[in-house]
Amino acid sequence: MLYIALALFIFALLFFRKSTSQRKEAGLPGGRIIYTDTRGWGKLEKPLYYSALELTGKPDYLIEQNGKIIPVEVKSGRAPDAPYDSHIYQLAAYCLLVEKSYDTRPPYGIIHYENRDFAIDYTKELENSLVDLLVEMKRDEHKKEVPRSHEQTARCAKCGFKHVCDQSLA
Numbered sequence: 158m159l160y161i162a163l164a165l166f167i168f169a170l171l172f173f174r175k176s177t178s179q180r181k182e183a184g185l186p187g188g189r190i191i192y193t194d195t196r197g198w199g200k201l202e203k204p205l206y207y208s209a210l211e212l213t214g215k216p217d218y219l220i221e222q223n224g225k226i227i228p229v230e231v232k233s234g235r236a237p238d239a240p241y242d243s244h245i246y247q248l249a250a251y252c253l254l255v256e257k258s259y260d261t262r263p264p265y266g267i268i269h270y271e272n273r274d275f276a277i278d279y280t281k282e283l284e285n286s287l288v289d290l291l292v293e294m295k296r297d298e299h300k301k302e303v304p305r306s307h308e309q310t311a312r313c314a315k316c317g318f319k320h321v322c323d324q325s326l327a
Contacts, residue, residue: 192219236270
């Protein structure tokens with residue numbers, strides 16, 4: 158009986174170390190994982206949805222920490238000096254979706270890069286900027302002509318519409 162108890166204790170200790178290591182690799186803060194969109198952890202959750210803005214999204218993780226829900230977006234590459242605006246707005250969208258889906262406002266979200274994390278405060282200013290951007294995008298959806306939004310050849314080269322785009326830089 159003592160051997161079984163000892164074996165179970167050792168197994169639990171190894172399992173705890175492995176889960177702690179996986180949490181650190183994913184850039185997750187302490188807290189309970191309540192949602193994940195990473196295929197390696199089991200069934201996929203349904204997307205979060207906010208009908209007023211027709212906004213849908215699936216954050217990589219939602220962590221519940223001290224009654225707050227923190228969205229975490231995992232990026233595969235190395236960190237830039239500062240997070241890209243597109244990554245910040247993606248995270249802000251997840252914060253908005255969390256607020257509307259769980260009726261609690263996240264104080265911040267986390268962008269996790271391969272070698273660095275950024276905590277992004279979810280301020281009213283960021284929320285307003287996000288809503289303005291979404292409204293502008295919705296307006297552009299109905300236009301026949303929308304100008305290219307960048308001057309980066311690499312972005313055009315990876316675009317799925319480059320073969321039909323008359324503004325392509327690639």
